[in-house]
Amino acid sequence: MKKFLLIVCLSVFFTASFSQGYKIKGEIKNMQDTTAILAYYFGGKQYATDTTDVVKGKLTFSGDKELEGGIYLVVLPGGKYFELIISEQKFSFTTDKNDLVQSMRFQNSRENTAFYEYLNYITEKQNEVSPLKEKQSNAKSEEEKEKIQQEIAKVDEGVRSYRNIFNNKYPNVFFSKIIRATTDIKIPETPLDSTGKPKENFQFYYYKRHFWDNMDFSDQRMLRTPIFFN
Template identity: 30%
Template sequence: DSYFDILIDKDQEFSISNNTENLSENFICKGSSDNELLAEYQLFALKIRKKIREIEESKPIIGEEKTFIKSDSLNLIIREKRKEMIAQNPTTFFSVLLLAMSEPDVPDAILQISESASFQYYKQHYFDNISFSDPRLLRSPIVFNKINHFFNYLCEWHPDTVVKYALQLCEKSQTNPEFFQFVFNHLFSSFEKSGKLTHDEAFVVLAEKYCLTGKTPWFSPEAIPMIKERITQVKPTLTGQPAPNIELSDSSGKSIDLKKPLGTWTVLFFWDPECEHCRDLYYKLSVLANDPEMSQLKIISIYTGKNNTLWKNFIADKSTPFVHTIITPGKEKLVEKWDLYMTPRIFVLDNKLRIAFKDPDPENLKEMLFGM
């Protein structure tokens, strides 16, 4: 270990000692009940986790099932230790931290219904143990990590679902202004285009509900017009919206009619062969286009660059079964509605030419559309 943690609350007069040979095992504190409890818990958990590692290392001998059962029983011991320490020290900040780290216990009655019901319960109650009225938690990584874990691994990446849980989290956090500011800023910055959880629908809902109604007073006056502009850019391509009008031509100059669907699903692939990531997606999409089970999927590649000779040479060389197009000369302004802040971009349209998915991984597209 190269570092160790201490808790600093209102009581800041205490002593600590440690040994660099093993910072986790040798941490001792006197004069701070929070840190004395922390040292006790860390040492207990460290010993259990060593046993878990030993069991994991013996997996080739005892088998996967026994490894899981033994490891799970030891993890249960850690969870029970947390509950015991919280019950015995309910007024300490350490207990607030331990409780926030705890995951929801699914009642036996729910467990017996189905795995799906258990997961739904777990998801619904994932943030129950966080005290949203206690901003001291914000000085630990717990809240930050839990929010990221929830939206990365537990929340279905569907607009209605993401928006629902984002709003729920914002409402929960309004018990404390500092907590709300932290939660809102984290979600808002994550959902915008440069964030790690880019999600236009959630971004727009949060912006309109909070930023444009004066509920985020920490934002500078200059930020609000920029947010309004971003909303305007994003709205035409929100999921469920009819695809914005665009006029396209193929390599011979023939007009391509996008006013009626070409298949059950239509993929619009905005790209430039001079972009390495674009080429990667081009090849992945070409695998789909050549899949006989994907005959109801039509892919329209839309060149966004300026070098038409390079583009024609590229598509002639690859002979991929896309409908290869460019934006019809003189109609470039129409593309502004598509929010092409970067290339490549992929839009999947349904049979009514509504936007169904944005920027999906082509390798997952077959299962997303046809469940194959």
């Protein structure tokens, strides 16, 4: 009898420990009591898959069936939202309503920790470029505009370099696949034809043939991202 009870207890324990489903717990500081929606991208649109109450800033999305992987959105009142990578099915986060991206921290989610490391870097660079573009639009001479454009190009080059660094640092996270998929194809120098002239339309046809080279079509998570429609 004791052995039977032990087997039953162990069975319940392992079933609970390795059960299917998802559970995403969060805390949003400075958030009033409200309702939050968990949605995903698909076919150029967003679809709600779960809703939950936010009480004293705390919320939990959960279900018995695992979520399909991809990029999801947590939608809040007033048009506010933030994105999550769904790959791990059970993790938690904390953030602040007044600064959703920079305040974001995760537990048990390497995917989202890497994702928000990237988002914070891009936000920082966007904050650098925005005043430069405004300054450029108000510049009175072409010389001044060109000088500012060089500053913008320098920031852009830094972003391209960072994308490579990110890919090398996190080669196996899902967002690295997205970065690779959205990286421009490098077009080689136009070869010469039999007459010694550059081949006509070479760059166009090369770009067309290699457009999808960096896309991993074997990963179903790509379907639930906005990259096909941006």
